[in-house]
Amino acid sequence: MVATRNHPKEFQTPPTESPTKRSTRTSSGTTPARTRAASPPDSAGRASSSTIATRARTSSPTTWSHTPSNLTLGWLAISLPLVMWDTGYVLLRPYTMPGGILHKPIWAPYELYGTIDHVYGWKAYHAKSGWTAAQGSVNAIETLAYFVYLYIVYTHGKPEKKQGRGAPELSTLGKLAESRTVTGRMAALAVLIAYTAATVTFWKTVLYWLIEALSGFDNIGHNTPIDLLFLWIIPNGAWLVLPLYMTYVYGAEIIQGLTMATGEKKTQ
Secondary structure (H helix, E strand, O other): OHHHHOOOOOOOOOOOOOHHHHHHHHHHHHOHHHHHHOOOHHHHHHHHHHHHHHHHHHHOOOOOEEOOEHHHHHHHHHHHHHHHHHHHHHHOOOOOOOOOOOOOOOOOOHHHHHHHOHHHOHHHHHOOOHHHHHHHHHHHHHHHHHHHHHHHHHHHOEEEEEEOOOOOOHHHHHHHHEEEEEEHHHHHHHHHHHHHHHHHHHHHHHHHHHHHHHOOOOOOOOOOHHHHHHHHHHHHHHHHHHHHHHHHHHHHHHHHHHHHHOOOOOOO
């Protein structure tokens, strides 16, 4: 007791735990949710900003559209009647062939063409070659698909004085380079139908040429170079070049639409 009274200093009071530490320890064992809620402000801010950016990106409107040029539509307007004419000749043989009741006047030109390409002449018919009728049947399906495509484009699209996709500059072709624009679900349906039909047309024509090459030009090898160039290569070549062009252009549109659906910026 004497030592306590004579001590030069008073005993220091033990430090008291701060309310903050005490509440933290108490809550850590009972309410984990409060600990999570006390996350640093900068982390919460980053999470909030990320959420807002994601929502803005998801809700941003898309402007994809199908914009075929008048040049492409003009090719279909020219080629479809020719394909229908050709398909009719093939599927109605032998009545459409020389001497048949349907030959003149509609299919009279095939009297000459049957001597240029024996696939269309009596040689293939008497040999019961299935290739002629097979490619004619595919022609009929392609033609139906193209007509459905044109129906969609002209009933759901509107002409615009802007450059159609894949067309040359407006200053070069003028109105032929302008577009007819289709939007929404019908645009997606139209471009899918046209892309599929053009792909079938292109590869069917490639197959036609390959059959000739791999058979030693059995059906066209008898022609002179001039006749072969002007009466076979150039006419048939059009159904290689233009469908390939359509496949490229419409394929690019499909890729563009799918890219925009992922939220990436639209590119031309």
